[in-house]
Every structure is written in C-alpha cells, then in structure tokens.
Amino acid sequence: MPAPIRLRELIRTIRTARTQAEEREMIQKECAAIRSSFREEDNTYRCRNVAKLLYMHMLGYPAHFGQLECLKLIASQKFTDKRIGYLGAMLLLDERQDVHLLMTNCIKNDLNHSTQYVQGLALCTLGCMGSSEMCRDLAGEVEKLLKTSNSYLRKKAALCAVHVIRKVPELMEMFLPATKNLLNEKNHGVLHTSVVLLTEMCERSPDMLAHFRKVRQLSSSQLVPQLVRILKNLIMSGYSPEHDVSGISDPFLQVRILRLLRILGRNDDDSSEAMNDILAQVATNTETSKNVGNAILYETVLTIMDIKSESGLRVLAINILGRFLLNNDKNIRYVALTSLLKTVQTDHNAVQRHRSTIVDCLKDLDVSIKRRAMELSFALVNGNNVRGMMKELLYFLDSCEPEFKADCASGIFLAAEKYAPSKRWHIDTIMRVLTTAGSYVRDDAVPNLIQLITNSVEMHAYTVQRLYKAILGDYSQQPLVQVASWCIGEYGDLLVSGQCEEEEPIQVTEDEVLDILESVLISNMSASVTRGYALTAIMKLSTRFTCTVNRIKKVVSIYGSSIDVELQQRAVEYNALFKKYDHMRPALLERMPVMEKITTNGPTEIVQTNGETEPAVLETKPPPSGLQPASQANDLLDLLGGSDITPVIPTAPTSKPASAGGELLDLLGDLNLTGSPVSAPAPQIAQPPFLLDGLSSQPLFNDIAAGIPSITAYNKNGLKIDFTFERSNTNPSVTVITIQASNSTELDMTDFVFQAAVPKTFQLQLLSPSSSVIPAFNSGTITQVIKVLNPQKQQLRMRIKLTYNHKGSAMQDLAEVNNFPPQSWQ
C-alpha cells in the first residue's frame, strides 16, 4: 500500500474542491484509506493519519474511530507521536467517552517524565479535558509540579490547577500552600497564570477570598501589596522587548492583575484603600493613543467602579468614560456606553454631565451602540430634562430599526408617566408614539392610556379631536385605533359640538364620525379586538348623538349575524338594548367616571383581562344598572345630620360599558331598577371597556369563621335584619358583614333597599343584594354583603336606612346600629 499522503497534501487537495459535495467525496475517500491503515496497525504512519483525521474533524466530519489510535500514540515513546496523540486527545476525547480513562496512567507517567516538553504536553492535556476522576487521581502530581523551579512547567501546572479546581472544587485547599511563592517569580508567563489561578480560587470560594485579603504578619507576603508592586513595575519599567505590545509592557498581565484587584477589593475597605494609589497611577499614566492603552483603562474603570474607592477616583473614572465617548473609534464608544450603563445607578449626577454626548450616540449607525445609548438615555431621564430628552427619543423612535421600536415605545411611556410636566404634554407625547410606532406598542399600554385620558378631564375635547384627526388618514395601527375608537365613543358629543380650547376646533358631523368607525369595522386590517372597540363605540354614540340613531341601529343589527363570535354577541346584546331595554340605554351608556389610578410601575402592571385586576383593599363590583336618583343621596345627607358621619354618596352612575352580558339581564329582571348605592370612597378599578362578564369578580377572601357573634341590627314592624361578621385574614382591617333581612308579616315586602352610612374614618362598600323582595312568613331572606374598612380600628357604628313597599304603601325607616361586638372591629 502506498504511503499515506501528508497532511499538507490533504489540505491542498481539499481546498481545490469547488463544491461541498466534492469536498465530502474527497474526505470520505481519505477516511476510508485512514481506516484501513489503522486496521493494519501501521506504526510508522499512524501519527500522520491521525493528524489528517484531526483536520477533517475540525472541518466538521465525524472522526470518532480515531480515538483509540490517539491512545496508542500517547503510549508511544516518540515525541512526535506523543504530540499528535495528545492533541487528538484534547480534540476528540472528553469525559463523555469511556475511553478517556485509559489515558490516566499514561498521563501519570508522562507527568514524571524526564523531558519537560513531555511533561508540558501531559499538563496541557489534563488541563484541557481531564474529567473529575482523572483530576482527583493526578492532582497530587500537578501540585508537585507547581512547586518546581522550572518556569516552563510552573506556568502550565498553574493552568492545569485551574482546571482541576473547576472540576473538583474540594481540591482547592491542596493548592493553597503552593500559591504562596508564585508571585515572586520574574517570568511573566508564570505570573500571568498564577494570577489566573488566584482569580479562580477567589471567585469560587469566599473562604479563599477572605484568606487572601486578611492581614498577615509579614506584609511582604500579603496579596494586595504584592499585586500592586508587580503592577507598578510593569508601568514604571522601561521598554522591555519581550513583553512589549504597542509600547505598553505586557498589557495582558496588567488587565489580569486589575481584574484580580477588583475581586479582592469588592466590599472590602482595607484592600480598596491599598489599591487607590496604583489605580490612580494607571489611570493617569497609560497611553491612550492606541487601543491597548484603552483596554487597560477600561479595565481600570471597571475596577474603580466596583471597589469601595474614594470619590475623587470615581470622578476620574467617569471622566475617562466621558473621554471614551468622544473618541472616534466605535469599539471604545461601545465599551464606554456599556460601563456608563452599569454606573448610572450609583453615580447618577456624574453621568448626567455627559448626557448630550450620549444622546448624540443615538444617531450613530452602529446597532450595538444605538441600543446601549437608548438604554442609557432612558436611565438618565429626570424631571428637569424630560422635555428635551423626549424630543430626542421621539426622533429616535421615528428612525430606528423595528427591533428597537417596542422597547423604545415602552420606555417612553414609562418616562412620560413618571416625569410628565403637564397633562397636555403627556397626551401629546403618547399620541406621537402611537402615530409613529403604533403597531409596535405593547398591548397593555392601551388600557393604561385610556385610563390616563379619562383622568385628564379638561383635555377630553382636545384629545378626542386629535385622535379623530389621526385615524382619519390611516387606521392600520391597531393600538392607535383602539384608543381612538374608545375616545370617540366616550366623547363623541364633544367632537361634534366643536368645542375645544386648546386647538382650532374642527367641524365634524355625526355622519362623518360614524363613517370612520364603520370603516374601522369593515377594514381588513382591523384585528378582532379593534372591531370590538369600534362596535362598542358606535353603540355609545347612540346616546350622545341625536340625529343618527337609526343609522346606528342598522349597523348594530347587521353585525348580529357576523361570523366573529365576539362581534356577534355584542351586536345581539346591543340590539336587545335597543328593543327591549331602550329605557335603560342612556343610563347604561353614560360617561365613564374618573378612574382612580392604581399604583403602577409601568405599562406591564395593569392586567387587562376580564376585570381581574390587582387586588386593591376593597374590590369593587360595579353595580348593575346603577341609576340612583340623586334625591336619595340628599335624603340620607339630611337625615344623618351628625357631622362625623359621612353619607354613602352614590357616585355618578357608573355605566357598565354596554357589556350587557346575560348576568345583567337577569339582575335587571329581578331588581326593577333599584340597585344598591355604590360606596363613594372605594377606589374604582380601571375597567377596560371590552370586558364582558368578568366584572363580577368577587374577591376570594379566605375568611376565618372567627366565631364572632352575630347581632340583630334592626327589628321593627316585622322586618328583622341580622348582621353576621367575618374578618378577612388577608387584611385585618376589613370586616365583612353579611346582612340577612327577614319578614315575619303576612305580606311580602317588595322593592327593599338597604342603605348604610359609617363615620368618616371608615370606608364602606355595599355589594348588591340577592333580591329586593322579602317573602312573608319568614319563608326567605334577602342577603347582602357589606365590607367595612377600618384602618384605625375604631369602634364600628353604622346608620341604616330601609325603604320598602309593604301592604301597598311605601315604608321608610332609619336606625342606628351600635351593638357591634368588639371582635368585629378590633
């Protein structure tokens, strides 16, 4: 058989291949030749074959059949064989293969070989792919070699020790005594690897870290001063040809030492103290004209920021970063922006000084730089600079790549929410974001915005006008269209009447408004959710517009047969509103009240599904048709007189936003339009208008039946009202009172309404009653739940007012309840 070709030939041949297929063919041919050669147990050419095999492996072809051959090569006495054998072992073998354990003995022998190069090979291989068993067996040998005087071996042994520690952390102690003298070497190779070893030890084990930090008697053997000394020598020493890189002496070692100093100085005052000087020296003396110098400065800045350095040093560091920012080299600017991002939390004011440079970086061409600059800009926004920064950021949003738009939009919303100088500015900013990056805005921003708009009452006309103009031209951006439809639905009357103080009012007719909403409904670009918004908006306009009600009815009835189930359901219900419940329509579709702002940390806080909102202290269940004549409130006010009692004032009738689910119709059937008053002080939770029937999300209290005795609050004329108490174990200042009203007379009591008032320090919430008819002869009861919030744990008192129809006449009574048991409020 002819001698196998050499590696160079092989490489040359492979490179002539013009296609992938040709290359594969060549390699397969050669693999076959190598395989047959292995089978023949050819000693002379084994190493050549294995070398070729390794090359093919590097190109990505399988080469596992060469593993045993590598072992044979390692066992051979020739140095060239051993060399290829060990290389093959490093590349092909690792702990996943069972074969590797066979190497242990070979390596052990070679570690004690007479030739240092063979020892070096063994150390390299062990340090590269040694498994934990191998490391455990051979750690002793490695440790011995760590103490030799041969610097060639010492540096390799140090790196091998790093690998051993990574695989078997328990062996770290073993290497500790050897490290004592490591830093006394002159050889940079040994120094470098020793620093790596020390770094690894300090990172892995806090005990080691403490050990290296602590003060020992001989100050010359302390770690930090030693490192400082070495670093100083490196900087101060003149030109040394063997370590020079672009004019700086061994920058790699300098960077390593700085990193180790960082680890040692973190959270430790004494060590930080000892390194202050050298850090200042490095920072000022290093040449910045070449990249090498900048690399060292970068590491220095990172170290200064991490340890407990004095403030002068920190200012120096930030100034260096500022200088980096002005540099033309992209790499340096990127690195500077990254570090500034890390430090902006702690040294906010110092970073602010460089704000204009950072904002300029937003316009850079490089994607990585732009991203960093954007994150940093958001971190720097504060109350003073918000207008200017926002302008820049909005301009950036316009021109940036799509992958940034979502993050940028969210960031802008957050910043605007925190620092908006005026409501109008806030709304303008939001509108701008919606129009430029509308389709990238996150879904949960929509309810947030709606809440914001609702709350800025005086801006309604302005807002709705602007939104209308925005979607006139283009209604493809879903979030924008959703917000706009909602607003038009709510404030359509303002739009048509043309009153707007802030801007030139535009003349819009009702038909034009309906046109735009209908086109949103029809358009293919609208998502299902958006269509829902539009349909609801059209419905709401039926109460606000005067001349186009028929048109609205027509639209609504068309969608009663829509394929989209959501739309169909809405349309059918609205139709029902027009037909059967037309008298309730105005009440249902009244304006939304001002929503209490939930403490949000950002757009992600508001959950938008089905009315499941953040558990506030008292979760409101909105009343069913909440039409309370204002006269009742006045009555209560008059009657109560006492100045320390606040009446329960029904809020402006909360219109359930037309999501008249089946539940509503049922309740309407029972209740005949009298509902329970809504407790005024209880915060209203944001109700996204498109929720359907999740409004009745009763909070689930894990009530402890704490055995609080129940009381009879009222007993007169055959009407008895009992209170039973429960305390919530999630919130100790909340008491849940369940009232039961029973009728012992011979005739039913109908239209029963229970109202209650509590002193100012309390808050009260009445949930809806089970019915409004109390059957006679105690054959049934009305139950109703009251929740009382008593943060100051004062004695509970209540005034109640009862109205009902009995024996054909309207009855009304007032009473005071004072006999609350102490356990109900303490």
Added chain:
Amino acid sequence: MIKFFLMVNKQGQTRLSRYYEHVEINKRAMLEAEVIKNCLSRSKDQCSFIEYKDFKLVYRQYAALFVVVGINETENEMAVYELIHNFVEVLDKYFSRV
C-alpha cells in the same frame, strides 16, 4: 472566559476552530455559519463587538480572513481584541508570509 476561537474566510469556510466548551459537531457548523453571517453583514465603521445569543463576539478582519472569538460577559472585550492581534502577529512571525 473564551468560549471558542474561529478563523473563517469570507466564503464561510472554516480554516481553524477551537472550542473550549463542548458543542455538538453538527451544531458547530451551524454556529460557524451564523457567526460569519453576522460578521460579514457589518460595515467597516461599525464596532467589533456583537451581542449574539448569550455571549459576545469579538471579531477582526485580516484581508479575506475573519478571526472571531466568542467570550462571556466577564471578559474584557478590548483585551480580547488585542489578543487576536497578538495571535496574528505571532503567527506572522512564526510562519512568515501569513
């Protein structure tokens, strides 16, 4: 920590590869192709550090050859940049005519 060291030419052919962490053989080719795609799409005046998946790439172009090093976050990018240059200089000195 350096995760891998690659030398790839402009056509995407790997000239040298060394992985310091275990990566499956078939995944290696994919990784190399993606990495070189990222590097080729950058222009001259963009910075040499790319964020790729969960590590960073530092690349440097020498004529038709790209040297790419993958590092994790603890490493100083600029030092690695210098390391690449140092390596190339060593190769140049050792083999001449690189």
